[in-house]
Amino acid sequence: MCGPHGRAVLTGARQRSIVAVLALHAGTPVAVDRLVDVLWGDDPPRTAVRSLHSHVARVRQALADCGMPGALMTKPGGYQLDAAVDAAAFERTRDLSLWRGEPLEGTELFGWGRAEIDRLREQRIAALEAYWGDRLDRPNAIEELERLVVGHPTRERLVGLLMRALHRDGRHSDALEVFRRLRDRLADELGVDPGPDLLALHTAILRRDPVLHSAKPAQLPARAGHFTGRAAEFAALAGLPPIVVVSGVAGVGKTTFAVEWARRVADRFPDGQVFLDLQRLTPAQALTEMLHSLGVPADRVPADPAALYRTLLHGKRVLILLDDVRRARDVLPLVPGDQGNLLLITSRDTLSALGTRHAVHTVSLDLLSEPEACDLLADILGEPRVRAESDATAELVVHCGRLPLALRIAAARLAIRPGRRIADLVRELTRNDPLDVLTVDGDDRTVRTVFASAHRTLSPQAARLFRVLGEHPGANFPADLADAMGPGLDELVASHLVSETGNGRYALHDLIRLFARQSGDIGDGVERLLDRYLTIAHAAGEVLNPRHDLVTRPHCDDLPFAADRVEVLAYLDAERDNVLHVIRLAARSGLHRETWQLAYLLTSYFEARGNWAARVEQCEHAVKAARALGDQRAEAEMLRGQGIALQMTSRIAEAMVVQRQALVLVREAGDLRGEARLHNNIGNAHSELREFGLALESYRAAMEVHGAAGDEVGVALARRNLGYTYVRMGKPDLAASPLFAALETFRAKENPRLEAATLMSLGNAFHQLADLEPALRFFGDALRISREVTDHRFEADALTGLGVTQLALGDPAVARECLTGALVVCRALGDGHREASTLRELAEADLALGDLAAARDHLVAAVAARTQAPDEFELAQVHRTFAGLEGRCGRWTEAARHWAQAVTLFTSCRRS
Known part of the structure; x- marks a missing residue:
């Protein structure tokens, strides 16, 4: 026995025996009577206990001399040795290097001591058998x-x-x-x-029998040099399911993940680990390679190799990693019959067909999160380098699309040139084709090559659809669009070249989209994409507002929505971000007819939903396209739409210019209906500029021309606008007659949207007349109808009207609830003008409730919103309310300053 100062000097077999039996029970007390039994057998002398104590004392001194004082302790009724013992370590590890000679050599033991010697010998020979068995x-x-x-x-x-x-x-x-x-x-x-x-x-x-040649393979590749993230995916595999499929887009790190996990669990598979790359093997070749890996010589592979394969694995625990599997049928012969083995598969395909025959656990690897991507770059390049260029690192992550392969290649390019800045590589990616930049000399595994290998496995139909979808300019697209382009979507999804984003929508990774655009001629793919959007927009317009009839298209049965306003708006809401991108694509492709028609057909949607800033750009493209075609009627219509969008974004002066340009064109064309609409729109612009006299003239002109054209709804709309302007002028008594007349027409013509607009104007008129109960009823009806037709702009106006009326009725709590709802809708619309007005009204409700802090927050936000949607009159109202707030707070200097600003702005409005 060795201590810090060398070996313990033990005299005689008895002392060695005492140490031996106590060591076999290290850390546990051994009773005196058991020690007597093992040292003297069945016939101990009368002095055995006294002799034991004497021997223990000498052993304790020998241990102290070799640097182990206190190792041998007296315990109640016996003794205990605390020491590291080779025999105990061997029982845990089966490490044969711990053995030297025979167990307990030099001792004289009886009874249970001899049994311990036999047990140790049995453990040693069993360990030798296991050792040589491998x-x-x-x-x-x-x-x-x-x-x-x-x-x-x-x-x-x-x-x-x-x-x-x-x-x-x-x-x-x-x-x-x-x-x-x-x-x-x-x-x-x-x-x-x-x-x-x-x-x-x-x-x-x-x-x-060939089964006699089974071997213990150890074929797992080396781990990746740096590994980041995937904690949730690893946790999901904690139960060691017998078949695991790791799928994901090319370059997402499927093999890296699988090898990392296989290495982590390899010790649970003592009979070996096999690795096969199935990209280069047929199923028959793979099975033969598997038998070779398990020790079967080439001349002993039988006619039915699958049966021998299952036999070799029976009762074993082998981990089998099949990399880059293309189809489920390629892996079926390699599924072990014994569930003690683990089959780990990587594939770009989900291999769903495998799940119809076996219990499969699928791990779908997604892109790295932004923090994980930055961590990977930091692991490779070093934390100081990444931290020194944190902004450039974040940009690099975006350019690489959080794709692990792209990130590793980018990091490798930076690693070989330690002096190069990350920002320099970002600039290179920005100015050049990223698929060309993301390469490393001497390594043929590039982003382009891994995408190409996935593309080569596609059917011709799926490959054609892939190239067409690559031209789609939006972040995602609906399934019906892909289906309209041709078959193959399911195949693309299974291959992870297209990913499902939820709610029936799909997307291509940015780098995959770039590869798709470079992967071959798409023929009329862009035209087909645009034709589908035109079909959808036309069908939607027929439901939302059939008055927009300048464009006609054939009837289509293959629509993703019913002829229901709610369904149509929900579908277009999901496509809203795509619309501008699609119109840009049409303009960029020189498809002028498609450009203006798509913008035109979406008019009804934007009337219902807003998002006017995007609408301005759409109409700009449409106007240029119509001019390029020499189509004056289309140009006039799109100038009109552009004017409305400019007005809704508080660019009133610009709106007036384009509306007058359109008016010239429709008069030249003799388009009475178009002329009347423009009079209406010009009147709206005058009204917003508080040029009420000019606004009334425009509305009267609109009524006259609409009447000449026989357009009853147009006449009613001009009457509604006339009444609306009287309300803004503070002349509600003049507003009632045209508003009630307009309401009667809209109800007769079953136009609920304009009915709701007229009801809101009536609510405002009766509010000004201090007849609040009818006002409340009008606003309530307007809210109900707006929600029925899902017109969010009118919904916001109705909620605001209800809130203002409830405040006037003395119920500021209900008022604030209504106005808060209106604010949510305004922000969802991106309507800065309505948002600023609603914030001011909310501040009035806050003041009535005594919530001065909330009132201040809302007024500060209202001032900020007015910088994006300028309106001097409305801003004056904000400063007037601010003055009241500061007065309530006793801040008289600030109150005076706000009041002075309000007066200045009111005066400016009257002069203009």
Whole structure:
């Protein structure tokens, strides 16, 4: 026994025996009577206990002398040794290097002590059997096993190992002779035959069974140099499902993830780990390679290799990693029959067909999160370098699309040039084709090549659809659009070239989209994309407002919505961000007719939903397209739409210019209906500029021309606008007659949207007349109808009207609730003008409730919103309310300043 100062000097067999038995129970007290039994046997002397104490004292001193004082402790009724013991370590690890000589050599033990020696010997020989069972192909295996069999001639597992080793070495007769000697010895000495396992082995050797050649492979590739993230995916595999499919887009790190996990769990598969790249193998070749990996020689592969494969794996624990599987049928023959094995598969395809036959756990790898992507770059390049250029690092992550392969290649390019700035690589990616930039000299695994390998496996139909979808300019697209372009969407999704984003929508990764655009001629793909959008927009317009009839298209049965306003608006809401991109694509492609028609057909949607800033740009493209075609009627219509959008974004002066340009064109064309609409729009612009006299003239002109054109709804709309302007002028008594007349027409013509608009104007008129109960009723009806037709702009106006009226009725709590709802809708619309007005009204409700802090927050926000949607009159109202707030707070100087600003702005409005 060794301590810090060397070996303990123990005198005599008794002292060594005491240390031995206490060491076998290290950390646990051993009773005195048990020690007497093991040291003296069944007939101990009367002085045994006293002699034991004396020996223990000498052992304690010997341990103290070698640097282990206190190791041997007296416990109630016995003794305890605290020390690190090789035998205990061996039981945990089966490390044969811990053995030196015979167990407990130099001791004299009786009873249970001898049983302990036998137990240790059995553990050692079992460990030797396990050791050589994994190393039968070593050059010295036969020699060592022969030596062990000499020492243990009737130990059947040792004999079996020797027989296997001899057979593998081609010494079949020697193997059979070893069996014969054992059989004879057992018969002579014990009168028994060898056990069934050894008999089966003997029969297999006689038949030269290939199963005897099974080996313990260790083929897993090395881990990736840097690995980041995927904690949730690893956690989902904690239960070790027997079949795991790791799928994901090309370059997402499927193989890297699979190898990392396989390395982490490899110790749970002591019979080996096999790795096969199935991209270069047929199923038959893969099965043959698998048998070779398991030790079957080429000349012993049978006609039915699948049966032998399952036999070799039966009762084993082998991890099998099949990389880059293309189809489910390629892997079916390689599924083990025994669930103790693990089949780990990587594939760009989801291999859903595999799940119809077996229980499969699928891990779908997504792109790295932004923090994970930055961590990966920091791991490769070093934290200081990444931290020093944190903004450039974030841009690099965006350019690489959070795709692990792209990030690793970018990092490799930076790593080989330590002096290069990250920002320089970002500029290179910005100015050049990223697929050309994301390469490393000497490495043929680039982003382009991995995408190309996925593309090559597609059917012709899916490949064609892939190229067309690559031209789609939006962030995502609906399934019906892809289906209208041709078959293949499911195949693209299964191959992870297209990903499902939820709610029936799909997307291409930015780098994949770029690859798709470069992967071949798409023919009329852009025209087909635009034609589908025109079909959808026309069908939607027929539901939302059939008055927009300048463009006609054939009827289409293949629509993603019913003829229902709510369904139509919900569909277009999902497509709202795409519309501008699609119109840009049409303009960029020189498809002028498609450009203006698509913008025109979407008019009704924007009337209902807003988003006027995007509408301005759409109409700009449409006007240029109509001019390029020389189509004055289309140009006038799109100038009109542009004017409305400019007005709704508080660019009133610009709106007036384009509306007058349109008016000239429609008069030249003799388009009475178009002329009347423009009079209406010009009147709206005058009204917003508070040029009420000019506004009234425009509305009267609109009524006259609409009447001449026989357009009753147009006449009613001009009447509604006339009444609306009287309300803004503070002349509600003049507003009632035209408003009621307009309401009657809209109801008769079943136009609920304009009915709601008229009801709101009536509500405002009666509010000004201080007749609040009818006002409340009008606003309530307007809100109900607006929600029925899902017109969010009118919904916001109705909620605001209700809130203002409830405040006037003395219920500021209900008022604030209504106004808060209106604010949510305004912000969703992106309507800065309505948002600023609603914020001011909210501040009035806050003041009525005594919530001065909330009032201040809302007024500050209202001032900020007015910078984006300027209106001097409305801003004056904000400063007037601000003055009241500061007065309530006793801040008289600030109150005076706001009041002065309000007066200045009111005066400016009157002068203009």
